[in-house]
Amino acid sequence: MGNMKRFIGFIKKEFYHIFRDKRSLFILFGMPIAQIMLFGFAITNEINNVDIAILDHSKDATTQEIIHKIASSKYFSIRQLIKNESEIEAVFKKGKVKAILIFEKDFSKNLTKESNATIQIITDATDPNTANTISNYTNSILQKYQQEINKNVKSPYQIVPETRMVYNPELKSVFMFVPGVMTIILMLVSAMMTSISITREKELGTMEILLVSPLKPFQVIIGKVVPYIFLSIINAVVIVLLSIFIFKMPVQGSLFLLGIESVLFIITSLSLGILISTASATQQTAMMISLMGLMLPTILLSGFIFPISSMPLPLQVISNTIPAKWFIIILKGIMLKGVGLLFIWKETLILVAMTLFFIVLSIKKYKIRLE
Amino acid sequence: MSISVQNISKSFKDKTALKNISFEVKEGELFGLIGPDGAGKTTIFRILTTLLIADKGTATVAGFNVVEDYKNIRNHVGYMPGKFSLYQDLTVEENLTFFATIFGTTIEKNYDLIKDIYIQIEPFKKRRAGKLSGGMKQKLALCCALIHKPKVLFLDEPTTGVDPVSRKEFWEMLKRLQQKGITMLVSTPYMDEAALCDRIALIQDGRILQIDTPQEIIKHYPKNIYDVKADNMFKLIEFLNEYEYKYSVYPFGEFVHYTDKREDFNPKELYHFLEEMGAVNISIQPTKTTIEDTFMELAK
Numbered sequence: 001m002g003n004m005k006r007f008i009g010f011i012k013k014e015f016y017h018i019f020r021d022k023r024s025l026f027i028l029f030g031m032p033i034a035q036i037m038l039f040g041f042a043i044t045n046e047i048n049n050v051d052i053a054i055l056d057h058s059k060d061a062t063t064q065e066i067i068h069k070i071a072s073s074k075y076f077s078i079r080q081l082i083k084n085e086s087e088i089e090a091v092f093k094k095g096k097v098k099a100i101l102i103f104e105k106d107f108s109k110n111l112t113k114e115s116n117a118t119i120q121i122i123t124d125a126t127d128p129n130t131a132n133t134i135s136n137y138t139n140s141i142l143q144k145y146q147q148e149i150n151k152n153v154k155s156p157y158q159i160v161p162e163t164r165m166v167y168n169p170e171l172k173s174v175f176m177f178v179p180g181v182m183t184i185i186l187m188l189v190s191a192m193m194t195s196i197s198i199t200r201e202k203e204l205g206t207m208e209i210l211l212v213s214p215l216k217p218f219q220v221i222i223g224k225v226v227p228y229i230f231l232s233i234i235n236a237v238v239i240v241l242l243s244i245f246i247f248k249m250p251v252q253g254s255l256f257l258l259g260i261e262s263v264l265f266i267i268t269s270l271s272l273g274i275l276i277s278t279a280s281a282t283q284q285t286a287m288m289i290s291l292m293g294l295m296l297p298t299i300l301l302s303g304f305i306f307p308i309s310s311m312p313l314p315l316q317v318i319s320n321t322i323p324a325k326w327f328i329i330i331l332k333g334i335m336l337k338g339v340g341l342l343f344i345w346k347e348t349l350i351l352v353a354m355t356l357f358f359i360v361l362s363i364k365k366y367k368i369r370l371e
Numbered sequence: 372m373s374i375s376v377q378n379i380s381k382s383f384k385d386k387t388a389l390k391n392i393s394f395e396v397k398e399g400e401l402f403g404l405i406g407p408d409g410a411g412k413t414t415i416f417r418i419l420t421t422l423l424i425a426d427k428g429t430a431t432v433a434g435f436n437v438v439e440d441y442k443n444i445r446n447h448v449g450y451m452p453g454k455f456s457l458y459q460d461l462t463v464e465e466n467l468t469f470f471a472t473i474f475g476t477t478i479e480k481n482y483d484l485i486k487d488i489y490i491q492i493e494p495f496k497k498r499r500a501g502k503l504s505g506g507m508k509q510k511l512a513l514c515c516a517l518i519h520k521p522k523v524l525f526l527d528e529p530t531t532g533v534d535p536v537s538r539k540e541f542w543e544m545l546k547r548l549q550q551k552g553i554t555m556l557v558s559t560p561y562m563d564e565a566a567l568c569d570r571i572a573l574i575q576d577g578r579i580l581q582i583d584t585p586q587e588i589i590k591h592y593p594k595n596i597y598d599v600k601a602d603n604m605f606k607l608i609e610f611l612n613e614y615e616y617k618y619s620v621y622p623f624g625e626f627v628h629y630t631d632k633r634e635d636f637n638p639k640e641l642y643h644f645l646e647e648m649g650a651v652n653i654s655i656q657p658t659k660t661t662i663e664d665t666f667m668e669l670a671k
Contacts, residue, residue, distance in 0.1 A: 009472030013461065020460045205456030209515075212420045212450040214442075215473050368441075370422040 006215060010223035018227060024193060032185045032235050039177040040247050047133050051079040053091050055102045062108040069145055075137050092124050099123045099134045178243040179331035180304030183324045187269045187298055190232050192290035194273030198224055199286040217366055225270050232266040252338025265327040268351050271358035278365040298324040326350050373398045373523055373554035379428035381414055388414040389577045396556055401549050403568030404558040411577040412558040413453055416527045420450045433522045449521035453528045455508050459501030463492055463511055466500050467518060474519030485514045488544055506537030526557045542567050562663035573666050580669040585662055592660040594618060597638060598626035601650040610648040621667055628664055
């Protein structure tokens with residue numbers, strides 16, 4: 001009974017710390033919202049309203065129709081019409097126009113008489129991803145048009161690939177980012193904040209007093225961790241709500257399973273945070289280890305930004321040791337594919353094992369004295 | 372014995388912090404560890420509060436061995452580390468409540484013990500600890516260390532960085548606590564505070580120079596000390612050091628403490644010597660020995 005009172009007193013103190021420190025409040029609540037908004041709206045590899053220019057040498061009905069089709073798509077807006085090739089360089093150098101379409105002379109005539117007409121697509125490849133996407137989008141518009149005009153013509157030899165994107169049919173990048181951002185935020189809040197809050201006590205000397213008190217070391221650690229479990233759960237809920245209501249992200253699978261898996265990952269991160277705090281003496285070190293040792297690999301190797309399958313083999317092997325990788329697989333499975341535990345039990349088990357490993361290691365490394 | 376230290380040695384990497392230290396503190400005694408920074412005082416505190424393990428030797432606090440029974444010690448001692456270590460972002464009241472709670476007690480239960488001290492900081496109980504003055508911080512830290520009615524209280528340089536008035540008040544508080552039966556081990560670099568302890572250990576470079584009551588320690592000083600004063604202190608020290616019969620010369624506040632080699636020293640001779648050297652406004656007066664003089668002599 002007395003133990004419980006001590007414990008509650010300790011947790012109360014932790015909440016005072018969190019709510020009185022503007023910096024940690026910001027990291028806790030400002031950052032998740034800012035990050036999800038950033039990734040959702042700004043950092044995306046979709047294109048929207050890209051400025052293009054047109055150089056039309058033939059100016060006939062067909063080219064007008066194609067230009068009209070391109071202009072009416074939401075991907076492109078025609079910024080200017082140019083008259084000859086010599087202007088191309090100048091237009092690109094201004095930097096606004098990302099692509100120029102050039103219709104050859106007698107486009108319509110060539111198409112009907114020789115059934116072969118050429119459009120040149122010149123893209124500004126200073127940003128290769130965008131250039132690629134622009135060229136793909138333009139191609140697909142042109143192909144569609146081609147199919148339309150060929151509808152009446154019988155042409156026995158024609159292969160029309162019909163691609164269907166499953167789980168994320170519109171290829172919305174936000175669907176890719178939400179699981180990643182959620183993972184990173186939970187990792188950051190849980191691991192970094194706990195490790196900082198434990199090392200702060202060491203740095204300020206209060207750990208000395210806590211050690212010379214009847215509080216047992218595990219009570220101190222659990223007391224440090226419990227508030228962050230609560231706060232991280234709140235964060236996870238906020239992120240899921242934001243992605244459902246603002247980005248229309250579907251949650252195909254069970255919300256309950258999503259919740260349980262999130263709590264599991266929060267505990268994994270917290271145990272990592274404790275482990276970091278046992279290895280560092282100052283808040284600075286704890287923060288550096290959390291950022292460099294956790295955040296960076298999490299962002300780069302978890303499959304969040306770069307697909308794991310296209311990494312060199314050594315990195316693929318290393319990526320297996322990163323808890324975030326498994327959590328992202330779990331999240332994508334539940335949110336996008338709607339799978340149940342049956343399909344993600346392996347990943348779940350890996351996370352559980354990692355958590356136990358971190359906890360055992362922390363207990364072994366935790367010092368009941370100063371040395 | 373409330374505290375017993377037997378042949379304790381401790382090294383950090385290649386640096387020796389304590390060399391074969393032994394001392395005992397009786398029940399209800401106010402015992403002082405007197406020595407300059409780096410003498411090893413904090414290491415002694417950390418060993419006794421179970422935060423460090425000695426390389427050699429044994430120690431007990433309140434009858435418990437500091438290594439095997441560390442859990443019991445942690446229940447029964449109060450510790451005020453050298454650095455102010457309370458939660459700066461918690462208010463005075465929250466700090467005190469927190470420490471009462473983790474020791475399984477309440478402010479009300481032991482209010483008696485801290486009343487005299489707490490009453491002085493109570494007007495500021497809603498203020499964050501970080502915003503208190505040095506003297507008030509220290510009173511709060513003392514309250515927090517006392518709130519569970521410890522048998523032994525460890526105070527590591529409690530008055531460092533505190534103004535002279537608060538220092539004096541603080542020692543008066545310690546004296547009153549002593550009457551309530553609490554054993555105290557206090558360390559300080561201020562020699563004037565040593566005189567307020569029941570017994571003191573003079574410590575330097577990890578060695579104990581002497582242990583005794585302040586009165587006895589002073590009594591054993593072999594020489595008569597004179598306060599010497601003149602207009603230019605710097606020159607005065609230079610002149611005194613050139614005097615062929617000088618035994619020791621130490622600056623001491625506004626005076627220089629001087630001792631002579633000869634048994635039959637006559638201050639007049641020194642006066643003439645200084646006059647010849649060109650010192651102005653010279654005064655030479657016999658003075659009482661202080662602990663600092665003894666310390667300087669022993670540390671030679």
